[in-house]
Amino acid sequence: MLARAAFPSFFFTLGGFLLLLLVTLSVPIIKTIYLLQVRFAGNGGAASTSLGANAGVFGLCYEGSEASFLGFGYSSNAACTDPKVGYTFDENFLGLDNSGLSRAVIKGIAGALILNAIAAGLAGLSLIWSFFAWFFSSRAWEIITFLSLFLSALTGWLAFALDLALALVARHRIEDASNDILEARIGNGVWLALGGAVSLTFAICLAGCGIFGRYRSDHVVQQKPIGYQRRYFWQRDKRGRGTY
Numbered sequence: 001m002l003a004r005a006a007f008p009s010f011f012f013t014l015g016g017f018l019l020l021l022l023v024t025l026s027v028p029i030i031k032t033i034y035l036l037q038v039r040f041a042g043n044g045g046a047a048s049t050s051l052g053a054n055a056g057v058f059g060l061c062y063e064g065s066e067a068s069f070l071g072f073g074y075s076s077n078a079a080c081t082d083p084k085v086g087y088t089f090d091e092n093f094l095g096l097d098n099s100g101l102s103r104a105v106i107k108g109i110a111g112a113l114i115l116n117a118i119a120a121g122l123a124g125l126s127l128i129w130s131f132f133a134w135f136f137s138s139r140a141w142e143i144i145t146f147l148s149l150f151l152s153a154l155t156g157w158l159a160f161a162l163d164l165a166l167a168l169v170a171r172h173r174i175e176d177a178s179n180d181i182l183e184a185r186i187g188n189g190v191w192l193a194l195g196g197a198v199s200l201t202f203a204i205c206l207a208g209c210g211i212f213g214r215y216r217s218d219h220v221v222q223q224k225p226i227g228y229q230r231r232y233f234w235q236r237d238k239r240g241r242g243t244y
Contacts, residue, residue: 005213006134006142012203013123013130013149019196020120020156023163026189027056028080034061034187035113036167038089038174052182055170056189057113058083062090086111089174109166115159116193122152123200130207139211146207153204156197163190 026033034054053062059081081087086107126148133141164186171184 005210006130006137006145006207009142009145009149009203009207009210010127010130010134012199012206013127013145013152016152016156016196016199016203017120017123017127019192019199020116020123020159023159023189023193023196024057024117024120026058026187027054027061028059028083029056031061031080033189033192035163035189036170037185037187039183039185053089054187055087055089055110055166057116058085059087060089085114109162109169112162113159113166115155115162119152119155119159119196122148122155123196126152126200126203130203133210142207142210142213146204146211149200149204149207153197153200156193156200160190160193160197163193 022030022033023035026035031054034056036055037052038055039052053060061080087110088107126145129141129145129148132138133145167184167186167190171186174182174184
């Protein structure tokens with residue numbers, strides 16, 4: 001029998017896991033999800049061009065060109081780095097030489113973004129435990145889920161803090177290093193990480209409440225003691241009649 005008390009925590013754990021997984025698979029794997037967007041733009045009337053890069057957890061994608069004419073635009077990706085832990089910007093792809101941009105992004109912060117993958121992995125384990133608690137209607141599994149979610153949510157909030165730190169620190173240093181030629185913006189991946197951390201926090205609260213819910217052990221039918229029952233004369237056993 002499924003435990004309705006364990007389902008809410010399972011639902012929010014699933015949501016947090018999916019959001020953190022999307023952040024982990026950001027640029028250069030999923031090119032539409034990024035933590036930081038850098039643009040070098042020049043306006044020229046009806047037509048404009050720009051060069052830039054998108055930064056994710058394990059690398060970057062440099063945009064070779066993006067042009068628009070009378071409201072119609074197109075773009076193409078020049079190159080994406082191989083997925084790896086820790087990276088720096090290459091100013092050659094942005095059309096800048098000896099700008100010191102590679103020192104603008106702290107490589108240590110970029111390397112610490114691996115915490116997003118750790119948070120997604122812990123959320124995946126919590127998802128398995130919460131499924132067991134829901135499917136097997138087990139209070140013990142719900143307690144394990146609560147403890148696992150606590151660690152997952154803590155890691156998720158730390159990962160969000162690092163994502164936000166990369167976006168804010170890198171934006172400030174990139175704009176200073178390029179004399180405001182480059183414009184940096186916080187990417188959608190930062191808000192996905194925030195959503196994952198909030199979802200896991202809700203899952204902790206619901207798992208804590210679910211511990212005190214109703215589970216299979218509460219539905220055990222207690223057998224009533226069988227006492228002496230009086231028999232009437234038509235209920236008596238007739239097998240031994242006539243033997244005495």
